[in-house]
Amino acid sequence: MARHLDLEEQEQLDELKHFWNKWGNAITWFLIAALGSFAAWNGWQFWQRNQAAQASVLYDEVDRAAGAGDAVRVERAFKDIKDKFGGTVYAEQAALMAAKTLAEKGQLEPAKAALQWVAADASDQGYKALARLRLASLWVESKNYDEAHKQLAGAFPKEFEALAADRRGDVYNLQGKKTEAKAEYTKAWQGLDEQTDYRMLVEVKLTALGVDVQALKPPAPAAAAASGSAKS
Structure with a gap:
């Protein structure tokens, strides 16, 4: 009986060796790739969180400068966040805030530059649309109607x-x-x-x-039904 079990174990070991010789390398590389991808994903997530945390600090600086109405600080803080963390939503939000403050202070050119950056490079389609609308308003303020039309041309989110x-x-x-x-x-x-x-x-x-304007409104349901009955 013991010998019978030994033979069975030997057969299983032989089958395992055969399987590993055939598929071992593929399995090893698959595991390496899977673990590597997992590590890369975790690394990417950590980097993203770190970027967002640092960007939020600079966003707060833009916010404080805007609240104080300090156009010089606003422009400087916005440049910092755009240069260092331009790929974050914080930078896009800071650009819109900076543009508003700068425009209110009569700094139209840097305000336009901030909005143009968002309109061209923002990842959020809503922020891009908002930047285009505000940019058109600034061009109107400058009486440059052709540029205003350019910003308003093309598709917008619904x-x-x-x-x-x-x-x-x-x-x-x-x-x-x-x-x-x-x-x-x-x-x-x-x-x-x-x-x-x-x-x-x-x-x-x-x-x-x-x-x-009353003529633009659709007919009330009762009026529409009465009109349909009259026609029939």
């Missing part, structure tokens, strides 16, 4: 489409192009939630251009 249309309407209106302004304001009015105060502002713009 939640920004109505705002972009409203801003295009503003530019056309300032250029004296009333027909184009009405068309863009109409898009904006129809795209905004009817409960928002901003929609009321667009309504005022349309009314000032002689548009009957």
Whole structure:
């Protein structure tokens, strides 16, 4: 019986040796790759957390400088975070904050530069859209309507489409192009939630251009049903 078990064990060992000789290297390399990937992933996560932590410190500096209205400190702190941690969301948020403060202080060129950076390089599509809208406003302030139109051209994320249309309407209106302004304001009015105060502002713009806003509203369900019955 003992010999029978020894033979079975020997056969199992022989099969294991054969299996390992055939697949051992592949298994070893697979494990090395898997463990290496795991280590790399952990390393990447650690690096990302470390970057975010350091970027948040510089973001706080931009925030404090903006709160104090210190344009010089704002510009310097923003440059630091952009140069060192430009790939973080903190840098994108800092750029928008810096641009707002700089514009309020009359520093339009550095404000535009900060917004152009976000519009071109931000990873967050919402921040990119917001930067384009604000940049268009600064170009309008400089009476450079062609540049404003460039920022407002092309696609916007759905939640920004109505705002972009409203801003295009503003530019056309300032250029004296009333027909184009009405068309863009109409898009904006129809795209905004009817409960928002901003929609009321667009309504005022349309009314000032002689548009009957009531005519833009879809018919009430009862009125639509009555109209359908009358036709039939």
